[in-house]
Amino acid sequence: MVAISNAFTAVEFSTVSRHYGDVRAVDDVSIAVAEGEFFSMLGPSGSGKTTCLRLIAGFEQPSMGSIKIFGKEAAGTPPYEREVNTVFQDYALFPHMNVVDNVAYGLRVKGITKPECYKLAEQALEQVALAEYGQRKPGELSGGQRQRVALARALVNKPRVLLLDEPLGALDLKLREQMQLELKTLHKKLGITFIYVTHDQSEALSMSDRVAVFSRGRIEQVDTPRNLYMNPKTSFVADFVGTSNVIKSALAQQLTGRNQSFSIRPEHIKLETNELNDKQNDIIKVAGEVVDIQYHGATSKVEVSVGNQMLFIVLSNTELSEAELPKISQKLNLCWSRNRMVMLENQVI
């Protein structure tokens, strides 16, 4: 009897570590990515997310632990024997080949006949709306077009898992938003597993089914975007996903009577008004002094010093007139409802 791990698991890490000398790039990571899932790996640079992706692709081998791709042990197998394809951060298009040769490459090396290769490559280029660009060299394309060629080059091989390494990092904001939408549509259409590495938390939140948050080679939390935002487990997640105020234990003790850090989103902190007075028990009140005000169009971000900590609050510019906004060094009272606070597991940032 051969034990088959969950048939619906596309990629499974069991206690995987990757060390470079003393540096633990990936440290005891266990994750399971379901088939057909849009799974993001989010974290600051050097947090181990890209190394994890390279472990799946086969460019790196784990120092410890096991990596299974569709139930088959992948540790030790070379990249060319894995049913995954990668879209590289800087696209890694072959500069000496034209676009259609780039796209056909994966099929050509597998020994598929030339006409068949080019037929499929042309189709893949059509899919990314670059049908007329087949004869150009990658150097003659814009960043967004190169991005799409890289995507077509990976997808033409019909991978069961598509790995994307910060694929939109080099694009400008408008193009990035458009490509996010296209990737999401593509994912729905193809139904294959996408594993997406990014350091952009808003990108991860808006696109993914689930997100793994990495810090210092370890996983902080794996959850749906909504849960990550609403219920961050650690102060790192609270801080990294969206903006958040992490209240450290000293101030927390004073406010809640419990020696445990908690986080509170800026948009949940209100200036004290009379309306809130009726349900006093559920409200936390704190006095502070305005340090800085930044204008952000629809909102204004106000920095308030409370005790020895800084809190950010976000005020709507549509609800408040300029005169109603607090001024620098003005003393004011902040309040928030108790159920908006998220207690954090660890107290180290």
Next chain:
Amino acid sequence: MQSTIINTDTSTPFRRKFSNTLYRKNNLFLFLLLTPPLLWFGVVYLGSLFALLWQSFYTFDSFSMAVTNDLTLENYRSLFDATNFDIILRTLTMAVAVTLATALIGFPIAYYMTRYGSRAEKGFFYIAVMLPMWASYIVKTYAWTVILSQQGILYWCINHLGLSSVLNHVLQIPAIGGNTLATSNLGRFIVFTYIWLPFMILPIQAALERVPTNLLQASADLGAKPAQTFRRVLLPLVFPGVVAGSIFTFSLTLGDYIIPQLIGPSGLYIGTMVYTMQGSVGNMPLAAAFTVVPITLIFIYLSLAKRTGAFDAL
């Protein structure tokens, strides 16, 4: 309101004016910058080369041993005389053989330096490759005559390894062999390969350095086995470097006149022929015609390389 301009520029008005003029007139700046080197390059390099080529059309009177200014194609025609053409073929064959050998030896070394070498190893290899180039070329060639001689270290090694009979068999192969290693074409080939190897390694290494690792990873990711990645991605991208290196080894072998004199069998090379013609014989026109041969061969080689798409990746 009053503003004060603090003058920190202590240079004379003239110098300041001059700098500002150069800054504004970019063409004047380029003119001043480029004229001296272009004069040097144009007069000393190209000028002397054209003077030489022009002389290849002069007439050499073999009775009076004098050169006259009458223009003729006779020198070029005589390149195709059996004896002269032999010299060209002999030199060309050696140049091709040396180029292939240096490429085959140089590529793995350059590859290791680029892909696997740590910083210290890379430094070691750079010095190891360059160090022989610091020593005089003539000294090295004479050193090889000692190494290859029958009392030399190479024979000593071969004898102690019990391979003398193998060497004897090799030396009996026509065209390659000879009486001893020092008088064989094999010996000459070894010395040429030794002397020109750095000129092959360095351009290949520079070309390899420019190939991003992620292209090789992308190739593997798309299912290419290492041999396919080498043939379809690495080699095409590095080929301009191989061509650059082979231009050195090829043309240096074609023009060399020291090694053929000191090592290997008798029989002239293009270099030694030029040396003889312009020196003891005084037939400058034929010597000039012979120097056109390597130039033509390199030109043909480059256009062939271009046709295979060697420079597409540049």
